[in-house]
Amino acid sequence: MEKEDLVSLQRNVQKLRVEGKYEETIEACFQLLEAGLTANDPKSILAAHINNAASFYCIGAIEEAFHSIDAYLDYCLDNGDEDDRLNGCNVLFLLHEYNKDYQKAKETLERAIELGEKLGHYNIVSNAYSNYSMILAIELDFENALTMAEKGLAMAKLHEPMTPILEFRVKLNVANALIGLEKLEDAEQLVTEMVNDPLLESFIREKTQVHDLYGRFLMHKKMYPEALQAYDIAKELAESYNDRNLLKGILEKRCKLCELMGDVERGYKAQQALIDLLSDLNQHEVAMTAVKLGVKHRITSIERRANTDYLTGLYNRCYMETTADKWLAEAAHTGESIVCIAFDLDNLKILNDTYGHIFGDEIIKRIGQTCARQIRSGDLMGRFGGDEFAIILRDLSLDEAHDKAEHLLEAVRLIKVEKDGIYISLTASVGIADNANGKIQTFTELFHQADLALYQAKEGGKNRICMMS
Incomplete structure:
Protein backbone atom coordinates (compact mmCIF):
# COMPACT_ATOMS: atom_id res chain seq x y z
CA MET A 1 0.00 0.00 0.00
CA ILE A 299 -7.75 -8.52 16.83
CA THR A 300 -6.69 -12.17 17.02
CA SER A 301 -7.18 -12.62 13.28
CA ILE A 302 -5.14 -9.51 12.40
CA GLU A 303 -2.35 -10.42 14.83
CA ARG A 304 -2.24 -13.97 13.48
CA ARG A 305 -1.93 -12.76 9.89
CA ALA A 306 0.74 -10.26 10.92
CA ASN A 307 2.80 -12.98 12.62
CA THR A 308 2.52 -15.84 10.13
CA ASP A 309 3.93 -16.77 6.75
CA TYR A 310 1.22 -16.69 4.08
CA LEU A 311 2.34 -19.93 2.36
CA THR A 312 3.00 -22.36 5.21
CA GLY A 313 1.04 -20.88 8.12
CA LEU A 314 4.25 -21.00 10.21
CA TYR A 315 5.59 -17.96 12.05
CA ASN A 316 7.34 -15.32 9.94
CA ARG A 317 10.79 -13.86 10.54
CA CYS A 318 9.50 -10.76 12.33
CA TYR A 319 7.66 -12.75 15.00
CA MET A 320 10.51 -15.26 15.34
CA GLU A 321 13.04 -12.49 15.83
CA THR A 322 10.95 -10.60 18.40
CA THR A 323 10.16 -13.70 20.46
CA ALA A 324 13.65 -15.22 20.25
CA ASP A 325 15.21 -11.91 21.34
CA LYS A 326 13.11 -12.05 24.53
CA TRP A 327 14.10 -15.65 25.19
CA LEU A 328 17.79 -14.90 24.62
CA ALA A 329 17.69 -11.87 26.91
CA GLU A 330 16.18 -14.01 29.68
CA ALA A 331 18.67 -16.82 29.02
CA ALA A 332 21.58 -14.39 29.46
CA HIS A 333 20.52 -14.13 33.13
CA THR A 334 19.23 -17.67 33.78
CA GLY A 335 21.91 -19.62 31.88
CA GLU A 336 19.27 -21.46 29.84
CA SER A 337 20.43 -23.05 26.59
CA ILE A 338 18.74 -21.70 23.45
CA VAL A 339 19.41 -23.55 20.19
CA CYS A 340 18.68 -22.53 16.60
CA ILE A 341 18.22 -25.13 13.89
CA ALA A 342 18.41 -23.66 10.37
CA PHE A 343 17.55 -25.93 7.47
CA ASP A 344 16.48 -25.84 3.86
CA LEU A 345 15.49 -28.25 1.10
CA ASP A 346 18.22 -29.64 -1.13
CA ASN A 347 17.98 -28.97 -4.87
CA LEU A 348 14.78 -26.89 -4.83
CA LYS A 349 15.96 -24.89 -7.84
CA ILE A 350 16.14 -28.05 -9.95
CA LEU A 351 12.60 -29.00 -8.90
CA ASN A 352 11.31 -25.49 -9.69
CA ASP A 353 13.00 -25.47 -13.08
CA THR A 354 11.69 -28.96 -13.89
CA TYR A 355 8.12 -28.85 -12.53
CA GLY A 356 7.38 -25.14 -11.97
CA HIS A 357 7.22 -22.84 -8.95
CA ILE A 358 3.65 -23.84 -7.98
CA PHE A 359 4.88 -27.39 -7.51
CA GLY A 360 7.86 -26.02 -5.55
CA ASP A 361 5.51 -24.06 -3.27
CA GLU A 362 3.52 -27.24 -2.55
CA ILE A 363 6.73 -29.00 -1.52
CA ILE A 364 7.68 -26.10 0.78
CA LYS A 365 4.25 -26.32 2.42
CA ARG A 366 4.62 -30.08 2.84
CA ILE A 367 8.09 -29.71 4.38
CA GLY A 368 6.86 -27.05 6.79
CA GLN A 369 3.84 -29.07 7.93
CA THR A 370 5.88 -32.25 8.35
CA CYS A 371 8.67 -30.64 10.38
CA ALA A 372 6.28 -28.62 12.54
CA ARG A 373 4.89 -31.94 13.82
CA GLN A 374 8.35 -32.92 15.04
CA ILE A 375 8.87 -30.06 17.51
CA ARG A 376 7.50 -29.40 21.00
CA SER A 377 4.49 -27.13 21.43
CA GLY A 378 6.53 -24.47 23.24
CA ASP A 379 9.23 -24.22 20.56
CA LEU A 380 9.21 -21.85 17.59
CA MET A 381 9.35 -22.71 13.92
CA GLY A 382 9.22 -20.22 11.08
CA ARG A 383 9.85 -19.80 7.37
CA PHE A 384 12.35 -17.22 6.18
CA GLY A 385 11.47 -17.05 2.52
CA GLY A 386 12.22 -19.52 -0.20
CA ASP A 387 12.78 -22.95 1.29
CA GLU A 388 14.74 -21.90 4.38
CA PHE A 389 13.28 -22.58 7.82
CA ALA A 390 14.42 -21.95 11.39
CA ILE A 391 13.50 -23.61 14.67
CA ILE A 392 14.26 -22.12 18.09
CA LEU A 393 14.46 -24.69 20.93
CA ARG A 394 14.57 -23.84 24.64
CA ASP A 395 16.42 -25.76 27.33
CA LEU A 396 18.11 -28.26 25.00
CA SER A 397 21.82 -28.99 24.66
CA LEU A 398 23.57 -29.09 21.29
CA ASP A 399 23.64 -32.89 21.42
CA GLU A 400 19.90 -33.04 22.14
CA ALA A 401 19.29 -30.57 19.33
CA HIS A 402 21.36 -32.77 17.02
CA ASP A 403 19.08 -35.71 17.85
CA LYS A 404 16.06 -33.51 17.10
CA ALA A 405 17.61 -32.53 13.76
CA GLU A 406 18.13 -36.20 12.88
CA HIS A 407 14.40 -36.80 13.42
CA LEU A 408 13.64 -33.81 11.18
CA LEU A 409 15.87 -35.11 8.38
CA GLU A 410 14.34 -38.56 8.63
CA ALA A 411 10.84 -37.09 8.45
CA VAL A 412 11.84 -35.18 5.28
CA ARG A 413 13.35 -38.30 3.71
CA LEU A 414 10.10 -40.19 4.28
CA ILE A 415 8.12 -37.63 2.27
CA LYS A 416 7.25 -39.00 -1.18
CA VAL A 417 5.86 -36.48 -3.63
CA GLU A 418 4.12 -37.77 -6.76
CA LYS A 419 4.39 -35.82 -10.01
CA ASP A 420 3.33 -37.14 -13.41
CA GLY A 421 3.50 -40.72 -12.13
CA ILE A 422 6.98 -40.25 -10.67
CA TYR A 423 7.68 -40.30 -6.91
CA ILE A 424 10.24 -37.69 -5.92
CA SER A 425 12.37 -38.13 -2.82
CA LEU A 426 13.40 -35.12 -0.75
CA THR A 427 16.37 -34.32 1.46
CA ALA A 428 17.43 -31.30 3.49
CA SER A 429 20.60 -29.79 4.98
CA VAL A 430 20.78 -28.57 8.58
CA GLY A 431 22.92 -26.16 10.59
CA ILE A 432 22.80 -25.91 14.39
CA ALA A 433 24.12 -23.29 16.84
CA ASP A 434 23.42 -22.39 20.46
CA ASN A 435 23.60 -19.19 22.49
CA ALA A 436 27.09 -19.97 23.83
CA ASN A 437 26.13 -19.96 27.52
CA GLY A 438 24.34 -16.63 27.22
CA LYS A 439 27.01 -14.80 25.20
CA ILE A 440 24.74 -14.63 22.15
CA GLN A 441 21.81 -12.37 23.05
CA THR A 442 20.11 -11.58 19.74
CA PHE A 443 18.27 -13.75 17.27
CA THR A 444 20.19 -12.19 14.36
CA GLU A 445 23.53 -13.38 15.75
CA LEU A 446 22.22 -16.82 16.74
CA PHE A 447 20.62 -17.41 13.34
CA HIS A 448 23.79 -16.21 11.61
CA GLN A 449 25.81 -18.89 13.42
CA ALA A 450 23.29 -21.59 12.50
CA ASP A 451 23.24 -20.34 8.92
CA LEU A 452 27.04 -20.65 8.71
CA ALA A 453 26.74 -24.26 9.87
CA LEU A 454 24.01 -24.82 7.26
CA TYR A 455 26.36 -23.50 4.59
CA GLN A 456 28.98 -26.02 5.75
CA ALA A 457 26.40 -28.81 5.44
CA LYS A 458 25.65 -27.74 1.86
CA GLU A 459 29.34 -27.52 1.00
CA GLY A 460 29.92 -30.94 2.57
CA GLY A 461 27.55 -32.70 0.21
CA LYS A 462 24.02 -31.83 1.48
CA ASN A 463 21.57 -34.17 3.27
CA ARG A 464 23.51 -33.80 6.50
CA ILE A 465 23.86 -31.85 9.77
CA CYS A 466 26.65 -29.48 10.80
CA MET A 467 26.99 -27.85 14.23
CA MET A 468 28.62 -24.55 15.18
CA SER A 469 30.00 -24.87 18.70
Missing part, protein backbone atom coordinates in the same frame (compact mmCIF):
# COMPACT_ATOMS: atom_id res chain seq x y z
CA GLU A 2 1.28 3.46 -0.93
CA LYS A 3 2.17 6.03 1.76
CA GLU A 4 -0.60 8.34 0.50
CA ASP A 5 -3.17 5.56 1.02
CA LEU A 6 -2.04 5.05 4.63
CA VAL A 7 -2.26 8.80 5.30
CA SER A 8 -5.77 8.81 3.81
CA LEU A 9 -6.82 5.96 6.13
CA GLN A 10 -5.37 7.83 9.13
CA ARG A 11 -7.32 10.98 8.22
CA ASN A 12 -10.54 8.99 7.82
CA VAL A 13 -10.10 7.44 11.27
CA GLN A 14 -9.49 10.85 12.85
CA LYS A 15 -12.48 12.39 11.04
CA LEU A 16 -14.87 9.64 12.15
CA ARG A 17 -13.76 9.91 15.79
CA VAL A 18 -14.08 13.72 15.83
CA GLU A 19 -17.62 13.30 14.45
CA GLY A 20 -18.45 10.91 17.30
CA LYS A 21 -19.03 7.92 14.97
CA TYR A 22 -17.24 5.56 17.32
CA GLU A 23 -18.33 2.18 15.96
CA GLU A 24 -17.43 3.30 12.44
CA THR A 25 -14.10 4.55 13.81
CA ILE A 26 -13.37 1.12 15.28
CA GLU A 27 -14.05 -0.57 11.93
CA ALA A 28 -11.80 1.97 10.18
CA CYS A 29 -9.10 1.40 12.81
CA PHE A 30 -9.02 -2.30 12.02
CA GLN A 31 -8.51 -1.49 8.34
CA LEU A 32 -5.73 0.95 9.25
CA LEU A 33 -4.09 -1.52 11.65
CA GLU A 34 -4.05 -4.29 9.07
CA ALA A 35 -2.67 -1.97 6.39
CA GLY A 36 -0.07 -0.59 8.82
CA LEU A 37 1.12 -4.04 9.85
CA THR A 38 1.35 -5.16 6.22
CA ALA A 39 3.34 -2.05 5.26
CA ASN A 40 5.30 -2.06 8.56
CA ASP A 41 4.34 1.60 9.08
CA PRO A 42 4.65 2.54 12.80
CA LYS A 43 2.60 5.76 12.56
CA SER A 44 -0.38 3.90 11.07
CA ILE A 45 -0.18 1.16 13.70
CA LEU A 46 0.00 3.69 16.54
CA ALA A 47 -2.84 5.78 15.08
CA ALA A 48 -5.04 2.68 14.86
CA HIS A 49 -4.36 1.66 18.48
CA ILE A 50 -4.85 5.12 20.00
CA ASN A 51 -8.06 5.89 18.10
CA ASN A 52 -9.39 2.43 18.94
CA ALA A 53 -8.63 3.10 22.62
CA ALA A 54 -10.54 6.40 22.65
CA SER A 55 -13.47 5.01 20.65
CA PHE A 56 -13.89 1.88 22.77
CA TYR A 57 -13.75 4.06 25.89
CA CYS A 58 -16.51 6.31 24.56
CA ILE A 59 -18.90 3.42 23.81
CA GLY A 60 -18.27 1.78 27.18
CA ALA A 61 -16.15 -1.17 25.98
CA ILE A 62 -13.60 -0.59 28.73
CA GLU A 63 -11.79 -3.93 28.46
CA GLU A 64 -11.15 -3.38 24.75
CA ALA A 65 -10.12 0.23 25.39
CA PHE A 66 -7.47 -0.96 27.81
CA HIS A 67 -6.34 -3.68 25.39
CA SER A 68 -5.76 -0.96 22.77
CA ILE A 69 -4.02 1.31 25.31
CA ASP A 70 -1.69 -1.53 26.28
CA ALA A 71 -0.98 -2.34 22.62
CA TYR A 72 -0.27 1.35 21.91
CA LEU A 73 2.10 1.82 24.85
CA ASP A 74 3.92 -1.45 24.18
CA TYR A 75 4.45 -0.68 20.49
CA CYS A 76 5.38 2.93 21.27
CA LEU A 77 8.35 1.85 23.40
CA ASP A 78 10.37 0.72 20.38
CA ASN A 79 8.64 2.48 17.52
CA GLY A 80 7.31 5.80 18.81
CA ASP A 81 8.77 9.30 18.98
CA GLU A 82 8.16 12.02 21.58
CA ASP A 83 4.84 13.03 19.99
CA ASP A 84 3.66 9.43 20.24
CA ARG A 85 4.75 9.21 23.88
CA LEU A 86 2.83 12.41 24.59
CA ASN A 87 -0.30 10.84 23.11
CA GLY A 88 0.42 7.78 25.23
CA CYS A 89 0.20 9.92 28.38
CA ASN A 90 -3.27 11.06 27.30
CA VAL A 91 -4.64 7.54 26.84
CA LEU A 92 -2.94 6.28 30.00
CA PHE A 93 -4.74 9.03 31.92
CA LEU A 94 -8.07 7.49 30.86
CA LEU A 95 -7.08 4.19 32.45
CA HIS A 96 -6.08 5.76 35.77
CA GLU A 97 -9.15 8.00 35.86
CA TYR A 98 -11.47 5.04 35.21
CA ASN A 99 -9.80 3.07 38.02
CA LYS A 100 -10.11 6.14 40.28
CA ASP A 101 -6.36 5.98 40.84
CA TYR A 102 -6.10 9.75 41.04
CA GLN A 103 -2.47 9.83 42.20
CA LYS A 104 -1.28 7.96 39.09
CA ALA A 105 -3.64 10.04 36.97
CA LYS A 106 -1.98 13.22 38.23
CA GLU A 107 1.53 11.80 37.70
CA THR A 108 0.59 10.93 34.11
CA LEU A 109 -0.75 14.45 33.53
CA GLU A 110 2.44 15.94 34.95
CA ARG A 111 4.48 13.96 32.38
CA ALA A 112 2.11 15.13 29.63
CA ILE A 113 2.51 18.77 30.71
CA GLU A 114 6.31 18.53 30.83
CA LEU A 115 6.61 16.81 27.45
CA GLY A 116 3.88 18.93 25.84
CA GLU A 117 5.57 22.19 26.87
CA LYS A 118 8.91 20.88 25.56
CA LEU A 119 7.32 20.08 22.18
CA GLY A 120 5.23 23.26 22.09
CA HIS A 121 1.91 21.38 21.89
CA TYR A 122 -0.04 23.90 23.95
CA ASN A 123 -3.42 22.40 23.11
CA ILE A 124 -2.41 19.11 24.73
CA VAL A 125 -0.83 20.94 27.69
CA SER A 126 -4.05 22.91 28.12
CA ASN A 127 -6.10 19.73 28.07
CA ALA A 128 -3.77 18.12 30.64
CA TYR A 129 -4.11 21.09 33.02
CA SER A 130 -7.88 20.94 32.52
CA ASN A 131 -7.98 17.25 33.43
CA TYR A 132 -5.72 17.92 36.42
CA SER A 133 -8.21 20.54 37.61
CA MET A 134 -11.06 18.04 37.21
CA ILE A 135 -9.23 15.45 39.36
CA LEU A 136 -8.47 18.00 42.08
CA ALA A 137 -12.14 19.07 42.12
CA ILE A 138 -13.17 15.43 42.63
CA GLU A 139 -10.78 15.41 45.61
CA LEU A 140 -12.47 18.67 46.80
CA ASP A 141 -9.19 20.58 46.50
CA PHE A 142 -10.88 23.51 44.77
CA GLU A 143 -8.12 26.02 45.46
CA ASN A 144 -5.54 24.06 43.47
CA ALA A 145 -8.22 23.03 40.96
CA LEU A 146 -8.69 26.72 40.15
CA THR A 147 -4.91 27.24 39.81
CA MET A 148 -4.61 24.34 37.38
CA ALA A 149 -7.60 25.51 35.34
CA GLU A 150 -6.15 29.02 35.07
CA LYS A 151 -2.85 27.54 33.84
CA GLY A 152 -4.81 25.52 31.31
CA LEU A 153 -6.53 28.69 30.10
CA ALA A 154 -3.16 30.42 29.67
CA MET A 155 -1.89 27.46 27.60
CA ALA A 156 -5.04 27.50 25.46
CA LYS A 157 -4.36 31.14 24.60
CA LEU A 158 -0.83 30.20 23.42
CA HIS A 159 -2.11 27.58 21.00
CA GLU A 160 -2.02 28.49 17.31
CA PRO A 161 -4.24 28.81 15.45
CA MET A 162 -6.55 30.34 18.03
CA THR A 163 -9.17 27.74 19.01
CA PRO A 164 -12.14 29.19 20.96
CA ILE A 165 -13.56 25.77 21.93
CA LEU A 166 -10.22 24.86 23.57
CA GLU A 167 -10.51 27.89 25.86
CA PHE A 168 -14.18 27.17 26.48
CA ARG A 169 -13.43 23.65 27.72
CA VAL A 170 -10.92 24.98 30.24
CA LYS A 171 -13.38 27.63 31.42
CA LEU A 172 -15.75 24.83 32.42
CA ASN A 173 -13.15 23.77 34.99
CA VAL A 174 -12.49 27.35 36.07
CA ALA A 175 -16.21 27.83 36.77
CA ASN A 176 -16.47 24.45 38.52
CA ALA A 177 -13.62 25.39 40.89
CA LEU A 178 -15.15 28.81 41.59
CA ILE A 179 -18.45 27.17 42.54
CA GLY A 180 -16.60 24.75 44.82
CA LEU A 181 -14.87 27.69 46.51
CA GLU A 182 -18.27 29.39 46.96
CA LYS A 183 -17.07 32.34 44.86
CA LEU A 184 -20.55 32.48 43.41
CA GLU A 185 -20.43 36.05 42.12
CA ASP A 186 -17.39 35.30 39.94
CA ALA A 187 -18.87 31.97 38.95
CA GLU A 188 -22.18 33.55 37.94
CA GLN A 189 -20.55 36.04 35.60
CA LEU A 190 -18.51 33.30 33.90
CA VAL A 191 -21.26 30.66 33.68
CA THR A 192 -23.86 33.13 32.37
CA GLU A 193 -21.43 34.26 29.69
CA MET A 194 -20.74 30.63 28.73
CA VAL A 195 -24.40 29.55 28.62
CA ASN A 196 -25.11 32.30 26.09
CA ASP A 197 -21.98 31.77 23.98
CA PRO A 198 -23.01 31.29 20.28
CA LEU A 199 -20.03 28.95 19.90
CA LEU A 200 -22.11 26.21 21.57
CA GLU A 201 -24.36 25.80 18.53
CA SER A 202 -21.55 23.81 16.93
CA PHE A 203 -20.51 21.84 20.04
CA ILE A 204 -23.39 19.94 21.59
CA ARG A 205 -21.38 18.05 24.21
CA GLU A 206 -19.95 21.27 25.62
CA LYS A 207 -23.44 22.79 25.49
CA THR A 208 -24.68 19.90 27.61
CA GLN A 209 -21.81 20.29 30.06
CA VAL A 210 -22.33 24.02 30.56
CA HIS A 211 -26.06 23.58 31.30
CA ASP A 212 -25.13 20.80 33.73
CA LEU A 213 -22.65 23.19 35.38
CA TYR A 214 -25.24 25.97 35.41
CA GLY A 215 -27.59 23.66 37.28
CA ARG A 216 -24.88 23.02 39.87
CA PHE A 217 -24.32 26.75 40.28
CA LEU A 218 -28.05 27.40 40.78
CA MET A 219 -28.24 24.60 43.37
CA HIS A 220 -25.50 26.33 45.35
CA LYS A 221 -27.61 29.50 45.18
CA LYS A 222 -30.58 27.39 46.40
CA MET A 223 -32.49 28.44 43.29
CA TYR A 224 -33.99 24.96 42.95
CA PRO A 225 -36.69 25.49 40.26
CA GLU A 226 -34.18 27.29 38.03
CA ALA A 227 -31.58 24.56 38.67
CA LEU A 228 -34.10 21.89 37.67
CA GLN A 229 -34.82 23.78 34.46
CA ALA A 230 -31.07 23.87 33.66
CA TYR A 231 -30.80 20.12 34.31
CA ASP A 232 -33.84 19.48 32.11
CA ILE A 233 -32.11 21.26 29.22
CA ALA A 234 -28.89 19.30 29.89
CA LYS A 235 -30.91 16.05 29.95
CA GLU A 236 -32.54 16.74 26.58
CA LEU A 237 -29.19 17.62 25.03
CA ALA A 238 -27.45 14.49 26.38
CA GLU A 239 -30.34 12.35 25.12
CA SER A 240 -30.09 13.93 21.65
CA TYR A 241 -26.63 12.49 21.04
CA ASN A 242 -26.92 9.48 23.37
CA ASP A 243 -24.20 10.38 25.89
CA ARG A 244 -25.21 7.79 28.49
CA ASN A 245 -22.46 8.49 31.02
CA LEU A 246 -23.11 12.24 31.19
CA LEU A 247 -26.88 11.62 31.18
CA LYS A 248 -26.61 9.29 34.18
CA GLY A 249 -24.96 12.03 36.28
CA ILE A 250 -27.57 14.59 35.20
CA LEU A 251 -30.49 12.30 36.09
CA GLU A 252 -28.98 11.56 39.51
CA LYS A 253 -28.75 15.31 40.22
CA ARG A 254 -32.37 15.82 39.10
CA CYS A 255 -33.49 13.15 41.56
CA LYS A 256 -31.58 14.80 44.41
CA LEU A 257 -32.94 18.22 43.45
CA CYS A 258 -36.55 17.02 43.42
CA GLU A 259 -35.98 15.54 46.88
CA LEU A 260 -34.65 18.89 48.15
CA MET A 261 -37.68 20.64 46.67
CA GLY A 262 -40.10 18.12 48.15
CA ASP A 263 -41.68 17.72 44.69
CA VAL A 264 -43.01 14.15 44.90
CA GLU A 265 -44.55 14.04 41.43
CA ARG A 266 -41.45 15.36 39.66
CA GLY A 267 -39.27 13.20 41.91
CA TYR A 268 -41.17 10.08 40.82
CA LYS A 269 -40.72 10.98 37.14
CA ALA A 270 -37.05 11.74 37.69
CA GLN A 271 -36.54 8.40 39.44
CA GLN A 272 -38.37 6.58 36.63
CA ALA A 273 -36.16 8.27 34.02
CA LEU A 274 -33.06 7.16 35.93
CA ILE A 275 -34.37 3.58 36.25
CA ASP A 276 -35.12 3.48 32.53
CA LEU A 277 -31.60 4.68 31.75
CA LEU A 278 -30.02 2.09 34.06
CA SER A 279 -32.08 -0.60 32.33
CA ASP A 280 -30.94 0.75 28.97
CA LEU A 281 -27.33 0.70 30.17
CA ASN A 282 -27.72 -2.96 31.15
CA GLN A 283 -29.16 -3.78 27.73
CA HIS A 284 -26.32 -1.81 26.16
CA GLU A 285 -23.82 -3.90 28.12
CA VAL A 286 -25.45 -7.09 26.85
CA ALA A 287 -25.26 -5.77 23.30
CA MET A 288 -21.63 -4.82 23.86
CA THR A 289 -20.83 -8.45 24.71
CA ALA A 290 -21.42 -9.38 21.07
CA VAL A 291 -19.30 -6.43 19.95
CA LYS A 292 -16.50 -7.50 22.31
CA LEU A 293 -16.52 -11.05 20.96
CA GLY A 294 -16.29 -9.70 17.43
CA VAL A 295 -13.50 -7.32 18.44
CA LYS A 296 -11.46 -10.09 20.04
CA HIS A 297 -11.90 -12.23 16.95
CA ARG A 298 -10.78 -9.38 14.67
